[in-house]
Amino acid sequence: MTSKHIINDPKGLVLDSLRGLVYQNPTIALNEEFKVIHSKNIKKDQVQLISGGGSGHEPSFAGFVGAGLLGAGVCGNVFASPNVNQIQKALQIVENSKGTLIVINQYTGDVLHFGLAKEQYFAKNPSSNIRLLAVGDDVSVGRSQGKMVGRRGLAGTVLVFKLAGALAAQGGSIDEVYDLAKYASERVASIGAGLEHCHIPGTATEESRLKADQLELGMGIHNEPGLNIIPLTTSASLVSDMISLLTSTSDPDRSFVPFANDGTDEVVLMVNNLGGISELELSGILGAAVEQLQAKGIKVRRVLSGAFMTSLNMPGFSLSLLLLPKASEGPYTSEALLAHLDAPGDAPGWKWAAAAEPGVYTAKAEGHSDEFAHEYKGTPVAPTDGKVFIEAIQQALKDVIAAEPLITRYDTIAGDGDCGTCLENGAIGILKAIDGGLISNTDVIAAILSLAEQIEIHMDGTSGALYSIFFNGLASGLRAASESLSSTIATSAVWSEALTQAKATLYQYTRARTPSRTLVDPLESFVTAFASNTDDFAASVKAGVDAAADTANFEAKAGRAAYVGREQLALAAIPDPGAHGVSVILEGILKVVGK
Numbered sequence: 001m002t003s004k005h006i007i008n009d010p011k012g013l014v015l016d017s018l019r020g021l022v023y024q025n026p027t028i029a030l031n032e033e034f035k036v037i038h039s040k041n042i043k044k045d046q047v048q049l050i051s052g053g054g055s056g057h058e059p060s061f062a063g064f065v066g067a068g069l070l071g072a073g074v075c076g077n078v079f080a081s082p083n084v085n086q087i088q089k090a091l092q093i094v095e096n097s098k099g100t101l102i103v104i105n106q107y108t109g110d111v112l113h114f115g116l117a118k119e120q121y122f123a124k125n126p127s128s129n130i131r132l133l134a135v136g137d138d139v140s141v142g143r144s145q146g147k148m149v150g151r152r153g154l155a156g157t158v159l160v161f162k163l164a165g166a167l168a169a170q171g172g173s174i175d176e177v178y179d180l181a182k183y184a185s186e187r188v189a190s191i192g193a194g195l196e197h198c199h200i201p202g203t204a205t206e207e208s209r210l211k212a213d214q215l216e217l218g219m220g221i222h223n224e225p226g227l228n229i230i231p232l233t234t235s236a237s238l239v240s241d242m243i244s245l246l247t248s249t250s251d252p253d254r255s256f257v258p259f260a261n262d263g264t265d266e267v268v269l270m271v272n273n274l275g276g277i278s279e280l281e282l283s284g285i286l287g288a289a290v291e292q293l294q295a296k297g298i299k300v301r302r303v304l305s306g307a308f309m310t311s312l313n314m315p316g317f318s319l320s321l322l323l324l325p326k327a328s329e330g331p332y333t334s335e336a337l338l339a340h341l342d343a344p345g346d347a348p349g350w351k352w353a354a355a356a357e358p359g360v361y362t363a364k365a366e367g368h369s370d371e372f373a374h375e376y377k378g379t380p381v382a383p384t385d386g387k388v389f390i391e392a393i394q395q396a397l398k399d400v401i402a403a404e405p406l407i408t409r410y411d412t413i414a415g416d417g418d419c420g421t422c423l424e425n426g427a428i429g430i431l432k433a434i435d436g437g438l439i440s441n442t443d444v445i446a447a448i449l450s451l452a453e454q455i456e457i458h459m460d461g462t463s464g465a466l467y468s469i470f471f472n473g474l475a476s477g478l479r480a481a482s483e484s485l486s487s488t489i490a491t492s493a494v495w496s497e498a499l500t501q502a503k504a505t506l507y508q509y510t511r512a513r514t515p516s517r518t519l520v521d522p523l524e525s526f527v528t529a530f531a532s533n534t535d536d537f538a539a540s541v542k543a544g545v546d547a548a549a550d551t552a553n554f555e556a557k558a559g560r561a562a563y564v565g566r567e568q569l570a571l572a573a574i575p576d577p578g579a580h581g582v583s584v585i586l587e588g589i590l591k592v593v594g595k
Contacts, residue, residue: 002313003205010202014055014075021062024348028065034089035082037062038072047168047177048072048094049161050102052087053110054079054460056200057221059349060158060309066347069165071100078200078312079222079416080460081109084468087117091130099129099174103161103181105153106136107222112465112509131178135160137190137320139245140218140227142253151256152220155272155309156188156320159341162350166340180340183332187323189246189257192274193238194219194226194316201312206412217241221274221311222416235281239288239319246321247296257323263297266334268304268341270320275310277317282306285317290358293321301334302341303358306351378445381482383490386441388592393451394434396588397427403584410577419577422461429458444490448475463578466506466519473505474498492534499527514547515554519578522548526586538594541586548583551576 007013018037022030029040042048051061052074062073071094076082087102094100102118104110111134118130136151164181172180194216196208200223210216210229215238218227247259259265271286273279286305293300301324309318324334342355383389400423408420433439433454440446452471455464477498478490487494503523507513512520526544533539552575 003199005199005201005313007201013201014077017055017058018062018075021348025066027067027346031089031093034086035075036072036086036090036093037065037075038090038093039065039067042071042094042096044096045098046096047098047172047174048096048100049165049168049177050074050087050090050094050100051104051157051161052076052082052090052114053105053107054081054222056198056312057309059307059347060155063349064158064161064345064347066345066350068169068343068345069162069347069350077460078418080418080422081107081113081462081465083460083464084113084117084120084456087114088121091117091121091128095125095128099131099177101164101168101174101177101181102130102132103157103164104132104134105157105221106134106151107153108510109460109462109465110134110153112462112469115509116465116469129174131174133160133178133181133185135185135188137185137188138218138220139189139191139248139254139256144253152224154190154192154221154320155270155318156185156190156322158308159188159268159270159304159320159322160184162345163337163340165345166343169343180332184322184337187257187325188320189323190270190272190318190320191217191242191245192219192221192226192316192318193217193242194274194311194314195232195277196315197223198275198312198314200417203408203417215316219274219311219314219316221309221314223311223314224416235285236288236292239285240292242319243289243292243296243321246319247298257321259298259323260326261296261298264326265297266299266301266324266326267293268302268322268324268338269293269300270304270308270322271306272309272318272320273307274314274316274318275307276313276315282317289319300358301338302353302355304351304353308349308351378479379482379488380443381445381478381488381490381494382442383444383447389444389447390434390439390441392589392592393439393447394431395592396585397431399584399588399591400424400427400581403581407577407581407584410574410580413574414577418461419463419581422459422463423581426455426459426464426467430454445475445478448478463519463581466510466578469509470502470506470523474502476505477501492530492537496531496534500531503527515551517551517554517576517579519576519582521551521576522579522582522586526582538590541590544586545583548579549575551579 018030048071050072054076056078064070065073072090074082074086074090104114118132135153135157137156138152138154141151160181163184164177168177213232214229215232216226216229248255325332404420404424411417411419439450448471452468455468481494481497512518514521514524522544525547526540529543530540552573
C-alpha cells in the first residue's frame with residue numbers, strides 16, 4: 001500500500017476536505033464545529049434525509065447533500081462514527097414538519113451513535129418524527145458470522161437514500177419514504193474486492209498481508225479483512241465469481257436477495273470505485289459485469305459507475321445489484337423505482353447516469369453551541385474522598401494515553417485500527433476538562449455526567465458510544481442507589497448498585513454478552529466481582545483484568561472483530577483492544593484507590 005498523501009495535517013484533513021466541498025457546491029453550507037454539511041435551503045414542508053459516518057468514504061456522505069438526495073451529511077473522523085452531538089446538530093438543522101429519515105451503513109458504532117442521537121433528540125423534541133434505517137448489503141458476511149452484529153453496509157446504501165430522497169422531493173410522507181427505503185435495502189446486495197488495504201493518513205505503514213499475485217474478495221470499507229484471499233485473476237473471472245455470490249439463492253448462509261434466476265430478473269447495477277483503482281480498469285469491470293449478468297439471463301435496466309463509497313485509497317471496487325420488482329410482486333413497480341433513480345440528484349457525489357438501459361468554500365462556521373451540555377440539578381452525592389476520586393480518574397486517563405500504541409496495534413489486527421486513538425482522544429479531552437475545573441470533586445453524579453459529556457465530544461467510534469451510554473447509566477444508577485440506600489456519600493455499596501445499573505443500561509444498546517471478545521467481558525467480570533464483595537476492590541479489578549486477557553482465547557461474537565477471519569485472530573493471539581482498554585482503566589484506578 002502507499003503511505004504517501006498530499007495533505008496539510010492528518011488531524012485537519014476532514015475539515016480541509018469539507019471546506020473544499022463547499023467551494024465546489026454553492027448550495028450547501030458547513031457547520032465546522034459539528035462537521036455537518038447541509039443544504040442552505042432546507043424545505044420545512046418536506047421530508048428530509050440525513051446520512052453520515054466516518055470520513056474516508058468520499059463522496060459518501062457529505063458529497064450527496066443536495067436537492068433530491070440528502071438534507072445533511074454528518075462526518076466523523078477517518079473511519080470513526082460521528083458523535084451524538086454532531087448528529088443532533090444535523091437533526092436540528094433539517095428539522096421540519098414532515099419528518100426526518102436517517103439512512104446509515106450497518107456498523108456497530110454508527111448504529112449506536114445515530115440511535116442514541118435519535119432517542120435523545122426525540123426525548124427533547126417529542127413532536128419530532130424521526131426514523132432510522134441501517135443498511136447491511138454485504139453478502140460476504142454470512143448469517144452465522146453476522147448473527148449478532150448484522151451485515152456490513154457498503155455502497156448499496158447510496159442507492160437506498162437516492163430512491164428515498166427522490167420520493168421525499170416529490171412530497172412523499174415520512175411513512176412512504178421510510179417504507180421505500182426499507183424495501184430497497186432488502187433487495188440490494190453488494191460485495192467488494194481489493195488488491196491491497198488502504199492507508200490512513202497520519203498512521204504508521206503496515207506490511208501488506210497480500211502477496212503480489214493475490215487479491216482479497218469481500219473486503220469491507222474500514223480495512224476489515226475479506227471473505228477469501230484468492231489468486232489474482234482476470235476481471236471477467238473475478239466479476240463472475242462476485243455476481244454468483246450476489247445472485248445466489250442456494251446458499252442458506254449467504255443468499256439474501258430473492259433472485260429467481262429464471263431469466264425474469266431485472267436489476268440496477270452499481271460499479272463502485274473503492275478509491276484507488278483507475279477509471280480505465282473500472283470501465284472494463286463494468287463491461288464484464290454487464291456481460292456476465294446478461295449471460296445469466298438478468299436484464300440490466302440501469303448502470304451507475306464511479307466513486308460512490310470509497311475506502312480512502314484502496315485499490316479495489318465493489319459491485320451492487322438492486323433487484324427490481326416484478327409486475328406481480330408489489331407494492332412498487334420497477335418503473336416507479338427507476339423513475340426515482342433517474343430523478344435529478346443535485347450533488348457533486350451523484351454521478352451522471354443515462355436514464356436508459358445500457359447500450360450494443362466561503363461559508364463561515366455557525367459558532368459554538370453548548371445546547372447539549374449536561375446540567376445536573378439533583379441532590380449531590382459526595383465521594384468518600386474528593387482528592388482521591390479525581391486523582392484516580394487522572395491516573396486511569398494517563399495510563400490510557402500511554403497504552404495507545406499497544407491498543408492501536410491490537411486493533412490494527414483485530415479491527416480497523418482506531419480504538420487506541422479514540423480512547424486517547426477521550427482521555428486527553430477529559431484531562432483538559434479536569435484542569436479546567438469541569439469535573440466535580442464534591443458530587444460524583446455531576447462528575448460522571450461531565451465525564452459522559454466529554455466522552456461524547458472527544459471520543460469517536462464505537463468506544464465513545466459505549467462509554468457514554470455506560471457513564472450516563474452510571475449517573476442514573478448513583479442517583480437511584482443513593483436514594484435506595486439513603487446515603488449522600490458514594491460508599492462501596494452505592495457504587496456497586498450503580499455499576500450494576502450502568503451495566504444493565506449498556507446491555508439495552510449492545511447485544512454483546514460475555515464471552516464476546518469485547519469490552520463487555522472485563523466490564524461484566526469487574527462489576528459482578530465487585531457486587532459480590534465490595535470490600536475487595538483489588539480482587540474485582542483482577543477479575544476484570546484477567547477477563548480482558550482471556551479475550552485472546554475465544555472467538556469474537558460482537559464488535560468489528562466479529563468480521564475478522566477467526567483463524568487470523570487465533571494466530572495473532574492478542575486480547576480484544578477495547579477489553580484491554582478497560583483493564584488499563586481499572587488498573588489505573590487501583591493504583592490510587594489501593595494505596
